Amino acid sequence: MNVHFVILTSSLLNLPSPIPLPIQSPNPLPPKGRAKRDALVRATITLVNNNGFHAAPMAKIAKLAGVAAGTIYRYFDSKQDLINQVYIEVKRSFSESAFRDYVAGDSVEEDFRKIWHNIADFKLREVEKSVFLSQCDNTPMVDEDSRREGLKHLRPLLELWERGQARGVIRPVSPYVLYAFTIYPIAFLLHMQQRDLYQLSRTEIDEAYRMAWNSIKN
Amino acid sequence: MNVHFVILTSSLLNLPSPIPLPIQSPNPLPPKGRAKRDALVRATITLVNNNGFHAAPMAKIAKLAGVAAGTIYRYFDSKQDLINQVYIEVKRSFSESAFRDYVAGDSVEEDFRKIWHNIADFKLREVEKSVFLSQCDNTPMVDEDSRREGLKHLRPLLELWERGQARGVIRPVSPYVLYAFTIYPIAFLLHMQQRDLYQLSRTEIDEAYRMAWNSIKN
DNA sequence: GCGAACTGAATGAACGTTCATTTTGTTATA
DNA sequence: TATAACAAAATGAACGTTCATTCAGTTCGC
Numbered sequence: 001m002n003v004h005f006v007i008l009t010s011s012l013l014n015l016p017s018p019i020p021l022p023i024q025s026p027n028p029l030p031p032k033g034r035a036k037r038d039a040l041v042r043a044t045i046t047l048v049n050n051n052g053f054h055a056a057p058m059a060k061i062a063k064l065a066g067v068a069a070g071t072i073y074r075y076f077d078s079k080q081d082l083i084n085q086v087y088i089e090v091k092r093s094f095s096e097s098a099f100r101d102y103v104a105g106d107s108v109e110e111d112f113r114k115i116w117h118n119i120a121d122f123k124l125r126e127v128e129k130s131v132f133l134s135q136c137d138n139t140p141m142v143d144e145d146s147r148r149e150g151l152k153h154l155r156p157l158l159e160l161w162e163r164g165q166a167r168g169v170i171r172p173v174s175p176y177v178l179y180a181f182t183i184y185p186i187a188f189l190l191h192m193q194q195r196d197l198y199q200l201s202r203t204e205i206d207e208a209y210r211m212a213w214n215s216i217k218n
Numbered sequence: 219m220n221v222h223f224v225i226l227t228s229s230l231l232n233l234p235s236p237i238p239l240p241i242q243s244p245n246p247l248p249p250k251g252r253a254k255r256d257a258l259v260r261a262t263i264t265l266v267n268n269n270g271f272h273a274a275p276m277a278k279i280a281k282l283a284g285v286a287a288g289t290i291y292r293y294f295d296s297k298q299d300l301i302n303q304v305y306i307e308v309k310r311s312f313s314e315s316a317f318r319d320y321v322a323g324d325s326v327e328e329d330f331r332k333i334w335h336n337i338a339d340f341k342l343r344e345v346e347k348s349v350f351l352s353q354c355d356n357t358p359m360v361d362e363d364s365r366r367e368g369l370k371h372l373r374p375l376l377e378l379w380e381r382g383q384a385r386g387v388i389r390p391v392s393p394y395v396l397y398a399f400t401i402y403p404i405a406f407l408l409h410m411q412q413r414d415l416y417q418l419s420r421t422e423i424d425e426a427y428r429m430a431w432n433s434i435k436n
Numbered sequence: 437g438c439g440a441a442c443t444g445a446a447t448g449a450a451c452g453t454t455c456a457t458t459t460t461g462t463t464a465t466a
Numbered sequence: 467t468a469t470a471a472c473a474a475a476a477t478g479a480a481c482g483t484t485c486a487t488t489c490a491g492t493t494c495g496c
Contacts, residue, residue, distance in 0.1 A: 052358040054272035068477040138356035140270040176416045180406040185398035215433035286443040
């Protein structure tokens with residue numbers, strides 16, 4: 001942020017740069033420990049999940065992380081920055097799970113099944129992260145930039161879909177539509193499970209996969 | 219809320235009710251005009267949509283509605299009450315659209331198509347309301363009570379699904395799963411459209427309907 | 437002229453953020 | 467190894483702001 005500011009102003013005003021500024025991260029992390037940072041990330045997820053963004057004050061986040069309020073600002077520029085960083089981190093974790101052990105094979109359907117189940121497993125295993133993500137995805141909590149950043153990691157799935165469409169095994173519609181009918185529904189089911197309205201078990205998952213595939217197959 | 223309190227405590231404690239309490243709305247509306255109330259509801263939707271719940275302060279809501287801050291409290295008990303009432307109102311409007319001109323007929327698929335398109339039309343026509351609803355549905359903004367209240371109006375769709383399952387034309391899975399794969403995806407597509415990532419037009423809608431039906435048909 | 441509707445300044449609680457200070461850790465000196 | 471000097475990390479009280487809510491006073495409809 002400071003770096004941006006300097007670059008923008010000096011180039012806009014055509015000032016001579018007196019010193020060749022060493023580019024440095026605006027928030028240099030302590031060399032050793034990410035322990036407190038991680039505790040803050042976890043605390044943020046928990047509190048935002050329980051009562052929403054507006055009920056996760058910095059003081060509470062700090063307390064839950066076992067840290068003083070001011071310490072947050074050694075790791076994050078602001079509350080907004082904290083939320084954005086947590087979002088990106090969780091999204092990365094999501095994507096890593098989605099493509100764990102995935103190598104593009106011959107069968108589009110087999111590949112899709114693998115990824116879909118990876119995602120479903122993640123949502124069931126990492127409930128906290130998943131709930132946090134679906135809150136972020138439906139609310140203006142997170143910057144548009146961070147959203148785009150989080151979307152990048154989904155490449156392999158998009159490529160798989162393109163391949164399937166080229167072969168005529170997947171309906172020729174926008175990837176957003178494919179996502180809407182295959183991945184997005186899982187979030188709804190998880191949410192219902194969280195509210196004790198529905199129980200997601202192995203057989204339900206398998207049935208859901210078949211429904212997902214039926215909706216997009218050609 | 220007051221009414222609930224009275225009923226609960228007196229029945230739990232087995233107190234004799236001294237007076238047959240006249241049930242009255244905790245917020246008796248001014249006899250004539252709902253104009254200001256409606257303006258407040260609209261303003262709330264707009265502001266919550268633009269920047270989220272935490273960026274919709276009462277003062278702003280009042281200003282946008284052309285009303286003094288204090289006036290809000292003639293119509294609503296608190297901000298939470300305002301949000302809940304708006305949610306229920308919008309949800310009712312949604313359900314009315316969903317079942318407009320709907321009478322259960324012979325063909326389960328035809329009936330479903332009718333309702334599905336009604337819902338899709340609503341989401342496209344009443345974008346503000348739809349965006350508001352999907353924010354509420356993924357965030358602890360709204361009370362669980364109001365959620366349940368909003369769910370009631372979906373009865374006809376549940377009955378249709380039961381009928382379809384009894385006849386073996388719809389997969390025998392929980393209605394939550396059916397909802398997740400047919401209705402919920404529309405919200406995602408709308409959201410992408412709002413972010414200018416995707417364009418929903420007539421043909422996309424029809425294609426989406428086919429995908430929805432394919433996912434739940436037996 | 438009366439009561440209901442409405443106003444907007446006042447209120448106090450809660451919030452994000454800052455900063456003077458303390459604690460902890462690392463390096464230099466002998 | 468012991469100690470002094472320094473730096474980094476962490477603290478939490480304090481600050482200014484913003485918020486939801488209240489209420490004494492004003493306007494409106496009849």
